[in-house]
Amino acid sequence: MKTLSTSLSLALAYLREKPLATILNILLLGLGVGTIIALALTLAQLEEGMDRDAAGIDLVIGAKGSPLQLILSTVFHIDIPTGNVPVSDAAAVIASPMVKQAIPLALGDSYKTFRIVGTNAAYVQLYGASVLSGRMWNAPQEAVIGAEVARVTGLVAGMTFTGSHGLTEGGSGHADHPYTVVGVLKPAGSVIDRVILTAIESVWQVHGHADAANSVSAVAEKLAKDHDHDHRQADKDEGKEVTAYLIQYATPLAAASFPRRVNAGSTLQAAAPALEVARLFNLLGVGIAALKVFALVMMLCAALGIFVGLTNALNERRADLALLRLLGASPAMVFLTVLTQGIALGVAGVILGLLIGHAGTEWIGATLEKTHRIALTGFTLIREEFWIAAGAFGLALLAGVFPAWRAYRSAVPVLLSRT
Amino acid sequence: MVVDIRDLKAGYGTKAVVSLASLQIETGEHTLLLGPSGCGKTTLLNVLSGIASTLAGRVVINGTALETLSVGDRDRFRGKHIGLVMQRLHLISALTISKNLRLAQQLAGVSVNDGIILGALEKLGLAAMLDRYPRELSQGEAQRVAIARAVINRPALILADEPTSALDDANCLAAIDLLFDQATAYGATLIVATHDQRIKARFERVVTLEPYL
Numbered sequence: 001m002k003t004l005s006t007s008l009s010l011a012l013a014y015l016r017e018k019p020l021a022t023i024l025n026i027l028l029l030g031l032g033v034g035t036i037i038a039l040a041l042t043l044a045q046l047e048e049g050m051d052r053d054a055a056g057i058d059l060v061i062g063a064k065g066s067p068l069q070l071i072l073s074t075v076f077h078i079d080i081p082t083g084n085v086p087v088s089d090a091a092a093v094i095a096s097p098m099v100k101q102a103i104p105l106a107l108g109d110s111y112k113t114f115r116i117v118g119t120n121a122a123y124v125q126l127y128g129a130s131v132l133s134g135r136m137w138n139a140p141q142e143a144v145i146g147a148e149v150a151r152v153t154g155l156v157a158g159m160t161f162t163g164s165h166g167l168t169e170g171g172s173g174h175a176d177h178p179y180t181v182v183g184v185l186k187p188a189g190s191v192i193d194r195v196i197l198t199a200i201e202s203v204w205q206v207h208g209h210a211d212a213a214n215s216v217s218a219v220a221e222k223l224a225k226d227h228d229h230d231h232r233q234a235d236k237d238e239g240k241e242v243t244a245y246l247i248q249y250a251t252p253l254a255a256a257s258f259p260r261r262v263n264a265g266s267t268l269q270a271a272a273p274a275l276e277v278a279r280l281f282n283l284l285g286v287g288i289a290a291l292k293v294f295a296l297v298m299m300l301c302a303a304l305g306i307f308v309g310l311t312n313a314l315n316e317r318r319a320d321l322a323l324l325r326l327l328g329a330s331p332a333m334v335f336l337t338v339l340t341q342g343i344a345l346g347v348a349g350v351i352l353g354l355l356i357g358h359a360g361t362e363w364i365g366a367t368l369e370k371t372h373r374i375a376l377t378g379f380t381l382i383r384e385e386f387w388i389a390a391g392a393f394g395l396a397l398l399a400g401v402f403p404a405w406r407a408y409r410s411a412v413p414v415l416l417s418r419t
Numbered sequence: 420m421v422v423d424i425r426d427l428k429a430g431y432g433t434k435a436v437v438s439l440a441s442l443q444i445e446t447g448e449h450t451l452l453l454g455p456s457g458c459g460k461t462t463l464l465n466v467l468s469g470i471a472s473t474l475a476g477r478v479v480i481n482g483t484a485l486e487t488l489s490v491g492d493r494d495r496f497r498g499k500h501i502g503l504v505m506q507r508l509h510l511i512s513a514l515t516i517s518k519n520l521r522l523a524q525q526l527a528g529v530s531v532n533d534g535i536i537l538g539a540l541e542k543l544g545l546a547a548m549l550d551r552y553p554r555e556l557s558q559g560e561a562q563r564v565a566i567a568r569a570v571i572n573r574p575a576l577i578l579a580d581e582p583t584s585a586l587d588d589a590n591c592l593a594a595i596d597l598l599f600d601q602a603t604a605y606g607a608t609l610i611v612a613t614h615d616q617r618i619k620a621r622f623e624r625v626v627t628l629e630p631y632l
Contacts, residue, residue: 006525010514017513320511326470327568328498328526330491412470 003333010324011340014313025305026348032298033353033392038360039291040384045361045376047281050076053191054273056126059259061085061093061102062244067271068280074105074244075273077115077195078374080167081107084241085268093262094245098254103246106203109163109174113370114149116163116179116196118203124185126246127192133157134183140201143179147187148194148375155181163196163206177206194375204240299392306345307399310338314403318410325412335408342400346393353392354385420479421446421576421608422467427476429459429466430631435474436462438631444608444624446575449599451619452612454628460612463628464578467610468501469493481575498527502569502607504598506581509565510553516540517549520568527572539567542604543597559590563597570601577602579611583618595621 015022054075062070065082072079084106094102103126106118117123121136124144134157137144145155155161159181164173179198187193247270249255255272262270314321321334329337362378369375422444430436437459444450452460465471466478469485478485481500488496497503510519520536540546543563553561562582569577579598583591595611595618602609611618619625 002525002528006522009518010511010522013511013513013518319507320513323505323511324526325494326468326497326503326505327523328494328528330494332491333526412465 003330003336007333007336007340008344010337011344014317014337015341015344018309018313021305021309022345025302025309025345026352028298028305029302029345029349029392029396030352030356032295032300032302033350033388034356034360035295035298036292036388037353037357037385038364039288039295040388041357041361041378041380041382042364042376043281043288044382044384045380046374047277049190049375050277052189054277056248057246057273058249058255059247059262059270059272060244061090061247061262061268061270064267064269067269068276070244070269070271071273071276072280073107074246075191077107077117077167077191081243082269084243087240087242089267090242090245093266093268094247096258098250098258099247100250101248104200104242105244105246106200106241107243108203109165109206110167111149111161111163111179111196112153113167114146114153114194114196115167116143116198116203118198118200120200123197123246124192127188127190129185129188129190129192131183132186134181137182137197137199140199140205141177141179142182142202143196143198144183144185145181145196146185146193149196150184155184157181157183174206177202200242299395302349302392303395303399306342306396307402310341310400310403311406313341314338314407321407321410322412331408334410335404338404338407339397339400342396342404343393346396346400349396350389350392354389357385420444421448421481422610423477423479425477427466427478428474429462429471429476430474431462431471433474436631437466437628439463439476439628442626444610446608447603447606448624449602449609449622450611451622451625452610452628453616453619453625454614455630456614458628458630460614460628461580464580464610464612467576468503468578469497495528498523499529499572500575502572502574502577504562504565504569504577504579504582506584509561510568512553515550515552516545516556516564519553519564520571523568523571529572535571536567539571540564542601543567558585559593562586562594566594566597566601570605570607573605574607577607577609579609581613581615582611583613583615588617591615591617592621 057075060070060074062074062081063083063085069079070082073081101122103119103122105123107115109116124136131144132147134144149155160178161181162173162175162178179196179202185192249258259270259272262268324334324337325331358378360378361376365376365378420443422442424439424442426441427437427439428435452463454460462471466473467480469488473486483496485493485496510516511522514522517533517536520539521531524531524536537546537549540549543566545560545563545567548556548560548564556564577598582598583594586594598609598611599621611622
């Protein structure tokens with residue numbers, strides 16, 4: 001124990017003696033570890049969040065265009081929609097016996113970058129959300145807001161607001177069609193926290209389809225209970241449009257044929273969230289892999305820096321090593337003193353890396369929250385971090401072993417003869 | 420008797436550098452090892468301190484035969500019983516003076532005692548230097564600290580290798596006086612190896628080594 005404490009205090013004194021080299025080595029290792037950790041934290045939370053947001057949605061049906069855009073806009077609400085589709089066109093498709101539930105979405109407006117989603121009660125049930133204060137909407141122009149919306153905008157039940165076109169602030173507004181907040185949802189940890197929900201009729205009303213009685217909600221809700229739909233409903237839906245339907249299959253077998261049938265046989269597009277999310281991560285994968293390689297190179301450079309630093313220090317401090325031996329230090333203690341410098345640099349680099357990684361993720365989260373309403377936090381831990389930290393520490397340790405071994409093997413007379 | 424050498428042959432690898440039939444040094448004696456460069460003075464000091472192994476013969480220090488000790492035991496023995504003053508290996512630059520002396524106590528396996536450290540430095544007029552780094556000292560001050568380090572563990576034997584070769588006449592004699600005073604104060608036996616003839620007259624015993632052929 002005494003040997004350990006003596007080695008540690010001597011190693012720290014040596015590191016303090018060369019502050020610039022020490023700080024640079026720690027910084028380099030910290031930046032490498034931090035970059036990889038920030039990437040890992042971001043990816044893990046994005047994947048987890050996307051999985052959660054897309055849970056229970058087997059397919060999305062909307063206007064033709066980019067399937068990824070359709071999913072991003074209707075499931076995650078972070079992109080503009082591909083367009084709208086006539087309710088009458090979709091009615092026959094969602095009436096298929098392979099469809100268990102079709103939740104309509106009418107998008108287009110937002111309030112302070114939070115999307116206004118015209119839908120029905122099934123959307124709230126899909127995310128298992130419930131009302132924290134107030135009640136659910138039961139008439140057009142009534143709105144229920146997600147927990148995050150309430151936190152950021154300060155809206156509470158009883159307050160009114162008007163939506164504006166698009167997803168960004170500053171779009172032209174609908175001052176003549178104000179919404180009244182009637183309820184606030186409990187935090188659900190999913191995308192529903194970040195949207196403003198209203199009856200689909202509200203969206204039609206705001207955009208000039210006043211005949212709310214012919215509601216597509218009614219069609220969809222009825223469909224959920226009974227597939228024996230009335231073809232005359234299609235006539236009533238003439239002129240109405242929705243952005244998309246979130247589909248739940250009646251049977252898993254539907255995944256094999258239903259999307260193909262929709263894409264081939266209608267003016268609609270069908271996209272599966274699971275496939276598109278996987279495709280998104282594949283697309284991101286190249287960039288992420290490049291960043292990971294860059295961070296890995298930084299870590300290797302740091303390890304090399306530690307190795308070169310310790311080897312140079314070893315050559316410069318031959319006199320010190322000889323002196324330690326003359327004063328009674330064993331070869332093992334000399335080994336430990338040199339190795340402890342590598343260990344100390346490794347520990348400091350890993351700690352700095354963890355701080356950089358988590359602070360960086362928090363910063364990315366704050367930025368993304370403002371611009372894309374993506375929830376990301378640095379105040380979380382993932383198992384992958386342990387392996388990253390262990391790997392970085394192992395590299396630093398390895399960088400210290402060779403110089404330490406050389407110090408261990410050096411005979412005192414040889415050390416003395418070279419000083 | 421502190422040092423008892425018989426039929427010694429020592430060197431590096433298999434090559435003998437020094438040969439000594441017999442040398443006995445009593446407790447408290449001040450002995451000068453004199454001889455030209457390359458005659459084996461440093462090697463003999465290395466043998467006495469357990470740094471170098473003997474090729475033949477027997478070396479007993481303070482009752483312990485060095486050849487019976489393992490490398491680790493010799494390291495510990497040296498830290499505890501032998502004080503060393505080297506010509507160039509003075510102080511660790513990364514540590515303050517007090518930490519240099521504390522390190523010497525830690526490595527010798529004795530309890531760290533700041534009182535002893537301060538006392539040793541006071542005797543050498545260095546009490547104010549406790550928190551300074553070696554680079555902040557003059558050469559003379561650094562050498563006095565090295566002497567303090569050699570005596571704080573109260574060694575039975577102090578070995579000094581060319582302690583005066585880099586000093587001018589005045590500092591040379593002052594350094595030797597200091598070594599004598601400290602060895603006497605701590606009851607230690609002193610062996611100085613040098614080719615410096617200026618200090619010959621100060622020693623009651625001079626052992627001249629001849630180059631080994």
